[in-house]
Amino acid sequence: xxxxxxxxxAQYKCDSNIWQKRFQGMLLDVLEDIQKQxxxxxxEEGGVRSIVSASDDVFDARTISDNGMTDxxxxxxxxxxxxxxxxxxxxxxxxxxxxxxxxxxxxxxxxCKESQGESRNVCTNLSYDPFYGRAMGxxxxxxAALQARAYMEKSGLTEEQMAKVVVRARQWAEKNPYAxxxxxxxxxxxxxxxxxxxxxxxxxxxxxxxxxxxxxxASEERAHEFTDNPVWLTGFGSCMDSYFLGDRDxxxxxxxxxxxxxxxxxxxxxxxxxxxxxxxxxxxxxxxQPMWLEGLGLCGDGEGAKFIDEExxxxxxxxxxxGMLAGNxxxxxxxxxxxxxxxQLKGDxxxxxxxxxxxxxxxxxxxxxxxxxxxxxxxx
Amino acid sequence: MAEYFGTAVEDIFNTMEERFLSEGxxxxxxxxxxxISGEGGGNWKVTIxxxxxxxxxxxxxxxxxxxxxxxxxxxFVGVTLGKLDAGEAFSSGNIKVDxxxxxxxxxxxxxFKPFKPVIKASAIVESVExxxxxxxxxxxxxxxxxxxxxxxxxxxxVVVKDQTCTLKEVLDDDCTVIMRMEAQVFVDLNQGxxxxxxxxxxxxxxxxxxIGAAGQSASLFEKYVAEGAAEEEGEELISLKCVxxxxxxxxxxxxxxxxxxxxxxxxxxxxxxxxxxRTLVPPREICAQCRVRCNEFVEIGPDATVTLIDVVxxxxxxxxTGKIRETPYTALFMVLDGVSRDESFAHDLNPKDIDRIKPxxxxxxxxxxxxxxxxKDLLYFEIAD
Numbered sequence: 221x222x223x224x225x226x227x228x229x230a231q232y233k234c235d236s237n238i239w240q241k242r243f244q245g246m247l248l249d250v251l252e253d254i255q256k257q258x259x260x261x262x263x264e265e266g267g268v269r270s271i272v273s274a275s276d277d278v279f280d281a282r283t284i285s286d287n288g289m290t291d292x293x294x295x296x297x298x299x300x301x302x303x304x305x306x307x308x309x310x311x312x313x314x315x316x317x318x319x320x321x322x323x324x325x326x327x328x329x330x331x332c333k334e335s336q337g338e339s340r341n342v343c344t345n346l347s348y349d350p351f352y353g354r355a356m357g358x359x360x361x362x363x364a365a366l367q368a369r370a371y372m373e374k375s376g377l378t379e380e381q382m383a384k385v386v387v388r389a390r391q392w393a394e395k396n397p398y399a400x401x402x403x404x405x406x407x408x409x410x411x412x413x414x415x416x417x418x419x420x421x422x423x424x425x426x427x428x429x430x431x432x433x434x435x436x437x438a439s440e441e442r443a444h445e446f447t448d449n450p451v452w453l454t455g456f457g458s459c460m461d462s463y464f465l466g467d468r469d470x471x472x473x474x475x476x477x478x479x480x481x482x483x484x485x486x487x488x489x490x491x492x493x494x495x496x497x498x499x500x501x502x503x504x505x506x507x508x509q510p511m512w513l514e515g516l517g518l519c520g521d522g523e524g525a526k527f528i529d530e531e532x533x534x535x536x537x538x539x540x541x542x543g544m545l546a547g548n549x550x551x552x553x554x555x556x557x558x559x560x561x562x563x564q565l566k567g568d569x570x571x572x573x574x575x576x577x578x579x580x581x582x583x584x585x586x587x588x589x590x591x592x593x594x595x596x597x598x599x600x
Numbered sequence: 601m602a603e604y605f606g607t608a609v610e611d612i613f614n615t616m617e618e619r620f621l622s623e624g625x626x627x628x629x630x631x632x633x634x635x636i637s638g639e640g641g642g643n644w645k646v647t648i649x650x651x652x653x654x655x656x657x658x659x660x661x662x663x664x665x666x667x668x669x670x671x672x673x674x675x676f677v678g679v680t681l682g683k684l685d686a687g688e689a690f691s692s693g694n695i696k697v698d699x700x701x702x703x704x705x706x707x708x709x710x711x712f713k714p715f716k717p718v719i720k721a722s723a724i725v726e727s728v729e730x731x732x733x734x735x736x737x738x739x740x741x742x743x744x745x746x747x748x749x750x751x752x753x754x755x756x757x758v759v760v761k762d763q764t765c766t767l768k769e770v771l772d773d774d775c776t777v778i779m780r781m782e783a784q785v786f787v788d789l790n791q792g793x794x795x796x797x798x799x800x801x802x803x804x805x806x807x808x809x810x811i812g813a814a815g816q817s818a819s820l821f822e823k824y825v826a827e828g829a830a831e832e833e834g835e836e837l838i839s840l841k842c843v844x845x846x847x848x849x850x851x852x853x854x855x856x857x858x859x860x861x862x863x864x865x866x867x868x869x870x871x872x873x874x875x876x877x878r879t880l881v882p883p884r885e886i887c888a889q890c891r892v893r894c895n896e897f898v899e900i901g902p903d904a905t906v907t908l909i910d911v912v913x914x915x916x917x918x919x920x921t922g923k924i925r926e927t928p929y930t931a932l933f934m935v936l937d938g939v940s941r942d943e944s945f946a947h948d949l950n951p952k953d954i955d956r957i958k959p960x961x962x963x964x965x966x967x968x969x970x971x972x973x974x975x976k977d978l979l980y981f982e983i984a985d
Contacts, residue, residue, distance in 0.1 A: 242853035248885055248893070262891045281848045291888035338847035346844055354844075 308554025393542025400547025455597030457482025476515030554584025602640030
């Protein structure tokens with residue numbers, strides 16, 4: 221079977237208000253970073269001919285959000301497709317372009333500027349149906365609160381455990397030059413931070429963030445042109461749960477379990493607990509970290525809370541980037557998760573570098589309360 | 601009474617009461633005047649106040665209303681029926697509105713169900729040739745007479761022979777069969793609102809001559825379908841109206857930012873590709889063709905040469921203010937002096953120049969007195985002579 225290599229990744233340093241740049245400008249910086257790292261170019265002979273971008277029309281506030289940045293992407297005279305979904309799915313798409321033999325070199329780009337809109341909650345409110353969901357004021361934050369409550373019931377997750385997740389995220393974020401929220405906090409700061417929507421407190425939620433990521437993929441035959449140190453994409457899986465909240469068991473991890481199962485099967489992973497060395501999960505809210513780890517099969521069903529106290533996150537090198545809690549834009553978080561996993565596997569993670577990392581997973585989610593999940597398995 | 605598109609002006613006002621949607625106007629308090637000129641025209645005053653409606657047929661020109669609509673009868677009926685384009689009627693001056701135009705746009709659609717023309721017996725009979733099915737008329741040789749009494753009635757003979765159909769506006773003496781009824785009964789039969797057998801047995805329809813021919817005639821014609829009837833048959837479903845909006849703050853970045861900074865000083869800047877040398881107007885970060893950054897800026901303009909002209913006649917909201925624009929307005933494509941090739945730039949044209957503007961003409965910018973770094977810093981371009 222063909223193999224797909226991740227040759228290089230480039231990340232824009234996340235910030236809550238990148239007022240000085242258009243998103244085109246952010247993307248151009250990271251794209252040039254990739255070109256510098258790999259020598260990737262756009263000439264007809266041996267240049268990249270296929271691009272997959274990930275962005276969101278509502279956050280960008282324009283129709284067909286990729287069409288305003290095709291110049292920057294290098295799409296002129298080439299093939300460019302947009303994934304209107306969480307960015308990790310753009311990677312799945314790029315991967316299939318290479319596996320099918322259509323192209324050997326594809327780069328993936330994602331961007332999102334949450335700061336552009338007056339309120340990210342108003343943006344995510346638009347993802348609900350116009351008759352009931354929107355009218356009620358549902359958005360990703362208050363819908364997550366429903367899931368948080370359901371998961372706390374199921375697993376016994378406490379305020380203190382959630383605070384512990386946030387404190388640890390900030391400790392790692394301080395070591396990550398691309399993270400947004402790096403200010404150090406203590407348990408009490410988190411536990412007494414203002415309530416957003418019960419039980420989610422201000423510090424349980426990821427900060428408003430802007431950012432962009434680019435990564436270069438290539439077939440096994442051509443990867444050596446761009447890197448001596450490729451990371452292999454060995455598994456990909458995704459799964460959608462019901463759109464209507466009332467149809468879902470919010471604490472069940474239905475979509476994530478299925479996505480993980482598909483990715484593990486493709487990668488030949490039989491027992492995640494024994495075969496995974498490093499994990500990046502998209503924890504938009506503190507409760508999601510233990511819940512997603514459960515869905516990925518790193519601890520038993522309903523045992524995520526206990527897993528925090530048993531230092532499970534440290535054992536599995538969970539979110540050494542600081543994770544989503546340290547601040548990535550919502551539509552681009554998956555590529556940030558993956559970028560960290562790639563750097564760790566390459567041995568390029570600097571101060572955050574974990575020892576003996578051979579296989580890592582990156583996970584992302586979109587849709588209120590984890591409606592849709594994507595899991596990627598990466599190997600050295 | 602003069603009719604346009606089969607409808608009289610007064611039909612529209614006479615049906616207002618039954619088309620009125622009281623619940624849509626609970627917070628409304630307006631009076632709308634109509635001065636309809638030409639044959640069949642007149643003057644009406646429509647008062648909509650907190651869910652109530654008053655329609656008055658008045659003598660002489662209506663004045664002193666929230667909004668007054670002036671139009672000729674044909675335009676008024678045509679626009680009401682959707683046969684004429686409202687935007688065109690406004691921009692051509694066939695409809696003029698005094699007072700608050702937004703009343704017509706905002707209040708009328710929620711105050712009234714759309715006007716549906718009354719179906720007339722004559723319209724049904726007169727369409728008989730179009731509805732004729734020659735394949736069903738092989739060997740048929742009959743003359744069907746219609747004698748319709750009352751409002752909208754008349755007399756006709758439909759001749760079917762040699763697989764052709766002819767309509768005569770007279771009742772021939774030698775008809776195979778003559779059907780006599782009230783015009784409204786005829787309309788109801790054709791609309792499927794009245795059953796043929798019941799109409800006959802109850803005496804509403806009288807048949808002289810060959811009853812069999814009367815029965816046979818039905819299969820010779822397609823069913824009459826009034827315009828818009830298909831919509832009427834569908835179940836009326838609820839639709840929700842809302843305007844989703846999210847306040848945005850778009851960054852201009854250092855490149856578009858340079859352009860807007862320039863406008864403040866009455867200057868135009870293009871970015872220049874270091875590889876192919878072309879100028880990008882307005883400036884962009886990168887030359888899409890060469891895939892290189894364009895960090896150098898050159899001053900261009902301020903005068904320009906016109907390349908393309910686009911005169912817009914339909915009224916649409918100004919994207920910056922939401923107010924209905926004055927029409928016609930013009931989008932001018934032009935090449936600013938000093939650009940590398942033919943990279944054109946677009947802006948508005950001074951409305952006074954619309955009649956004179958031609959490709960190849962030189963134009964110059966007219967600046968707003970107060971400039972803040974926005975589209976509005978430039979009022980428009982005008983012919984430089």
